[in-house]
Amino acid sequence: MAGRKRHTPEEIIRKLRKADELAARDTDVDEIARQLGISTATLYNWRKQYGGMKADDAKRLKELDAENKRLKRLLAEAELEKDALREIAKGKLVSPAAKRRAVTMLQLRLGCSQRFACLVVGQHRSTQRKPPAQATPADPDSGVREWLRDWAKSHPRKGYRRAWAALRAEGMVINRKKVHRLWREEGLRVPQRRRRKRTGTTTAPISEASAPNDVWAIDFQFDTTADGRTFKIASMVDEHTRESLLNIVDRSITADDLIVALTAVIARRGTAPTVLRCDNGPELISRALNNFCEGRIGIDYIPPGSPWRNGYIESFNNRLRDECLNLNVFRSILEARVVISDWKQTYNHSHRHSALNYLTPIEYAATCQPHTKAA
Known part of the structure; x- marks a missing residue:
């Protein structure tokens, strides 16, 4: 007889979130437990230990x-x-x-x-x-319309261009303008958030990454758990392939924590970056990080108050905020780690960049030639 499966805390968090979704659809508790592959008593114990919604809630x-x-x-x-x-x-x-x-x-x-x-x-x-074609049972585009509606529900902050790229990746031959028309007719346009225009002139040329591992851009952002406590997120992207390379979520992140994580990323990719682009945060200007990078990794500090000089990571942070942080309520730091980690994995394997000819970061990285650094 097979032994009982022991769930990790991350698996428990994911199953509790799935249980919340089923409960919101008025699913019976016994049916929820059956779909999750656990007993009802286990479900109650998990909710008691890891938190959950009460009946009144x-x-x-x-x-x-x-x-x-x-x-x-x-x-x-x-x-x-x-x-x-x-x-x-x-x-x-x-x-x-x-x-x-x-x-x-x-x-x-x-x-x-x-x-x-x-x-x-x-x-x-x-x-x-005469009723429009989409209002009749004989609508030839009914299948595409249904696909677009389902896709928009799963990707609420993505537009029609990436929907078209996803259709093309599934093997459907369809014109982008037609997808745009159907997208607008279905009312799926994503509201645009206006940003203030920045003033100032760049006084030095910005170095560009011409190959993988040329430039890694790193930055931090903050969010809060349901109890109001702040936690910190460290993210890093390869500016050439747009891959998300780093995932640290904790109440506090020190320079030593950053060095340990950078060492793991370098070991996983088999090489260190040529340049590490970052702002002037206390963790990034620390003596510990400078000693770690000395002699093998260059550090490019952007001028204070100039986040646009680090545009790739700022764009990534904005997407993380828009598509993950703003759409979730984290009941614990553990849940935040799980959800943010899953989102970054999905980003690497599913997000199609227009600048990469609508390839995902993983797909584009696979097409890149291995980069050999000059001696």
């Missing part, structure tokens, strides 16, 4: 979820009205679909007849009455 979460859906629906309706008004005011009624929306809005808002609304908008009445 689950009920409140369900109420908040219903309220959130209602508010989203109201917001979508309000945005649709604003779009129609804006299109009519600016005269940008180009497509039949836009004209169809404008006609419907005029009928509802002003109570005018369909004949009059079509005359004002310039829409033929037969076009207005």
